[in-house]
Amino acid sequence: MVHDKKSSQAAVSGPFHLAIPVHDLAAARAFYGERFGCVEGRSDAHWVDFNFFGHQLVCHLDPAHQARAVHNPVDGDAVPVPHFGVVLPMHEWQALADRLQAHDQRFIIAPRVRFRGQVGEQATFFLLDPAGNALEFKAFANPERLFQS
Numbered sequence: 001m002v003h004d005k006k007s008s009q010a011a012v013s014g015p016f017h018l019a020i021p022v023h024d025l026a027a028a029r030a031f032y033g034e035r036f037g038c039v040e041g042r043s044d045a046h047w048v049d050f051n052f053f054g055h056q057l058v059c060h061l062d063p064a065h066q067a068r069a070v071h072n073p074v075d076g077d078a079v080p081v082p083h084f085g086v087v088l089p090m091h092e093w094q095a096l097a098d099r100l101q102a103h104d105q106r107f108i109i110a111p112r113v114r115f116r117g118q119v120g121e122q123a124t125f126f127l128l129d130p131a132g133n134a135l136e137f138k139a140f141a142n143p144e145r146l147f148q149s
Contacts, residue, residue: 015055018084019047020133021062027130028059035103036096053086059131067132075114080126083134087146093123093139100127108134119148 022028025048032038038050038057049058071078088096097111109126124138140146 017056017058018052019058019060020084020131021065022059022129022131022133023061023063023065024130025059025061031129032057032059035100035105053088055086065131067128067134077109077114077126079136080108080128080134083126083136085136085138087143088137088139089143090123090139090141093137096137097123097125100125119145121145 025043029040029048032050032052033040036052038052041049041051041056043049046061047058049056051057068082070081072081073079100107101111105127107125107127109124111123111125113121113123115121121142122138122140124136126134126136128134
């Protein structure tokens with residue numbers, strides 16, 4: 001089936017599920033549960049899931065996990081690949097950025113606005129979890145521009 005750009009845009013119908021490797025479940029619990037306030041769901045000795053801003057994030061134990069060090073240039077920043085995260089309303093993004101900065105969170109890309117004055121203008125920051133997984137948190141002043149080019 002072939003879709004053109006406009007007809008392939010689907011409305012979000014539910015939360016996503018993402019499973020990531022971590023080398024230490026206690027460190028993952030501290031980071032996602034305590035630092036971000038994500039409620040813990042089911043778990044066992046080898047995995048734990050979290051309510052990650054309304055989505056299911058599962059941290060699977062992989063003691064040998066090695067984070068990759070690949071970056072692509074985006075608006076003057078070296079963006080880590082791969083990465084994941086969420087798009088938040090601007091006021092929630094700012095509150096999270098302020099809270100993390102107050103707790104001396106180390107950022108790999110500090111909170112800033114990129115693509116200033118362009119359709120894709122967005123607030124963003126990047127950080128690493130204890131296993132080296134890269135996360136991006138972003139927000140748009142005009143949320144309807146998320147998928148506009």
